[in-house]
Amino acid sequence: MTKASRGNFFEDFRPGMEISHAVPRTVTTGDVSLYSALHGMRFPVQSSDAFAQSCGLRQAPIDNLLLFHVIFGKTVPDVSLNAVANLGYAECRFLAPAWPGDSFHARSEVIGVRENSNGSTGIVYVRSTGYNQHDDAVLSFVRWVMVNKRDKASPAPQGVVPQLADIVPGDELVVPASLDFSGYDRRLAGSTDGFDDYKIGEKIDHIDGMTIEEAEHQIATRLYQNTAKGHFDAVLQQSSRFGRRIVYGGHVMNLARSLSFNGLANAAFVAAINGGRHVNPAASGDTVYCWSEVLDKHVVAGRTDVGALRVRTVATKDVSCAGFPDPQMEEAASVLLDLDYWVLMPRFGESGRGDGQ
Template structure:
């Protein structure tokens, strides 16, 4: 190009922007360090409560939390999950078709106002789909606080578009994941004790002994999703996924509207579960989970829970663990507990099917 060429001084277009990774950009064993560290504030916790109406006492009251052996009210476990998850979106799922599932998620340390969270991920599996247009990426993500302590670790798999359908398929590697986190691997917040637990202040008389395996609980209440709320929540977590914000990314028709971040539905269902599980103060683990159908602003979310298992915790006679299936549905009575047909196909109203371990007090006196 000659010095007199008028194109020489034209500015470069998009030279410094990052459009995210596509399926062919991932390799098994790849390590990803995610931007940007995020300091959790009391304002974040207050906004989280404003979005979902959580009423669990430990996260609502510093005095109640101190009576349970903690230094102050911690952030809701799912707020921690969403913030760490949001860190990963620009690198892992900005070009995703859908987030497919979770496994082996353990909450390892509580997060308090003033703690700074960061995240890293490792690619642990890849599988190109038969269409040749996308593939599934499996990652293990770890969230850390400012002291380098792990606060959270989980696996998720996500369907990511290919940049070029002609790109060669990688070797298929699917990780071997546990069906559930073993009760012996559950971690309690340091110092936690329910010896002086006040059921009246917590708002529920029911403790670990009062729940039976196989029992199903209709949480009764519902909450309608507003567009402003779900977009504000997703921005709170610095989640940049385009389908939650960018109308130009959407197709015509009902799903031409922005899709609600699946984590928003998780938090709604958890908040609704207070009515029936009001003493389930902590989420200790997510064993497995699926976002079954999309949620759109205007949908009303209801929830029900099935008790799957119970576990005593070694060295903690006043704390018990319940394994629960938390199912969120839209625009239907949650008392209609059958959520699959005889062939195992989900009802179209089902939004979320989540398998959790939760911690609650035991009747020690």
């Protein structure tokens, strides 16, 4: 009997199945630096201890998306090692700040399964939760993934498709304890635009682009201990429908978040991900651009220093976003990512003005 694992196939999953994922992971300042180097992250609260402390935090927290991908990576060997594609996300909530030096582990529950008509694959829905070393939940999200069957003739589990919320309600967003944006320095942050300066329906071309390098996307994926075969095994991928290694969708997500700094520089925290899908795969050599639209605004109850913007960010490959290509239109072949999420942003109005004038 082999001691090596080939991972779970579609017929191994059942609704209600609970999975405790290996291996616990401590995220260090070195990991944060590598993350920043790979994706160009430069949001000030996550970049500077001094800036974070001026906002009431004890130090610069771990970037929300770094936390998301570390927890996501924990789930891959059990959920998506034999995946054809990661299809989407929903109901992602960031529940508590994460700090360099914290250790994280993850658990998942299978909440739905559905065999595809081809009989060779199926869709698996899981709700995954990340915990710190104190077993405090720091993150929860749902994702669904297309997984190969081990044997096409194997009977499929009874189909269950979960009902998922379209958005995380604004009044359920978690504002980090002790956060105080009343002293937020706009000059150091790099933008004078705060919550009250954005209008619902406004679209922003983030202008800049980043080209994906083969080594960088693989290093990034290893940073999260994501073992999905399609990102690493060039021999295996020669016979796939892609013909070469594909980029982990989270790498594209991180590049889009970093590029969005030019236009959303004060979007200090990702508070929730309402939904997202990887419209097309990316490969090394593709250049990522993105644009964003403000979908909604939420005034945080009892706070004059912070508000939440609901943002849709669309990332494209090799196509400028000046024309705001829409994934539903004919330009869809150029679209990589369509992401709907909430960000926390300082307010600079008369009653919530930061000190960086």
